[in-house]
Amino acid sequence: MTSYHKPDEKTLQGLKDVANKLRINSIKATCASNSGHPTSCCSAAELMSVLFFHAMRYKTDDPRNQCNDRFVLSKCEAFGWNTYVVDGHDVEELCKAFWQAQQVKGKPTCIVAKTFKGRGLKGIEDLENWHGKPIPKDRVDEILKDLQSQIQVPNKTLCPDLPNDDTAPADLSPISLPSPPEYKKGDKVPSELLGICFIRTSRPATAVIYSPDEKFEVGVAKVVRQSDDDQVTVIGAGVTLHEALAAADTLAAKGKNIRVIDPFTIKPLDAATILASARATRGQIITVEDHYKEGGLGEAVLSAVGGEPGIVVTRLAVTGVPRSGKPQELLDIFGISAKYIAEAVTQTFAN
Structure with a gap:
């Protein structure tokens, strides 16, 4: 059976450095547009670093190569999945979790990564009321300087491993759950499982135009x-x-x-x-x-x-x-x- 080999310290430090570079670029981009989600980006920095520069295999100069690993954003229900819970800011834990996921056959793997909002941002990390807000201009230089100081090997370049050229084309046939959800017709289950439902909500602080006892009917304007x-x-x-x-x-x-x-x-x-x-x-x-x-x-x-x-x-x-x-x-x-x-x-x- 294949055993896990911990990446060497230089690789681990390189992944930490990439994570902080991602944080820096996220802050610069959101400050330039005066909009965006820098704290969300910072909470996922180690995840993206390990995923794109260690776990995935792909050719950067041939993004449509059929042998490349694919990164797919999706939502799902975790029925019958293989799961791991990790520290989402520990690059070594993430390396191991992604390796373990590759060893599991016959079912998908869900990695639950525990992270802090705004990780690495002094005076902002894990604090409320920072979602969806760019960093204030009077704090940007200090935060960028602090992040830059944590990058130990600034000129080191990490490259993803290349895919195996003999990999079979991706199987695009429908994916089925290994076992059906454990509930019967008529059982009371969370509302999101009762069918497709779309509710439009807004983020801006718009005025309330209906009273709490207003009656609404589907199909009635x-x-x-x-x-x-x-x-x-x-x-x-x-x-x-x-x-x-x-x-x-x-x-x-x-x-x-x-x-x-x-x-x-x-x-x-x-x-x-x-x-x-x-x-x-x-x-x-x-x-x-x-x-x-x-x-x-x-x-x-x-x-x-x-x-x-x-x-x-x-x-x-x-x-x-x-x-x-x-x-x-x-x-x-x-x-x-x-x-x-x-x-x-x-x-x-x-x-």
Whole structure:
């Protein structure tokens, strides 16, 4: 039976150095964009160092080589898996765990790596309220200097091992669990196991527009703003619903009223409410969504009203490559903020 051989000290130190280099680059990148998740990057630095520079075999100059190991980001339920629990900041433990995983055949391995948020960042590591925030500019130099001082061999280059050229092509056939989950039909189980469910939540500190006792029904939209002389129906979801309400306030101050709808669910879509609102607002509908047009809210509304005469749908959505930035900056860049909603409403009068 193959036995585990601990990497030599130079290799272990090299992996530690790579982890700190990853931390430095993560901080520089997120500071340059003034957005991102540097503390999450720092918590996973040793994992990425050992995985990409010790455990995986691949050709950096031939990324599509069929013999290369693959790195796949996925979510799963750990039924019937082989598992190891390790210190996610101990490169030697990680080296051993990845080696052990390679020895197990017939079932996948799950490595549970215990880590600290913001590992290696003085005054930030394992503290609350640092998620999703770049390092403050007045602290960057000190933190980078401290990380740089921990790199013992700055010029050492670690290269991944090359794959075996005679490796068989990857088997892309469906993967099955070695044994089914141990519950029977009708058993009470956690809700995430009852079927596919999608819940849209938002990170920005948006206003609460519903009371705790508000009743919601699948397929029944909420008309959250309306008057007797609404000129356009605006449909938003999540953060764009709040932008639509802000646009409604701006327009109301100029004597123009709009109807604002929260569809609540896109499938099934409340076509009856949307059609009734469209007919009450000169047949004008504007949809606003914080992602691409394809397969989203706008297309769902178009499908619902496409056969109705006299209805025009204007779609505001992300049209370029996504990027990092402050939420309000991104809403403006992609033309889906309250400002651009108000402009789109005004344009309907010009038409």
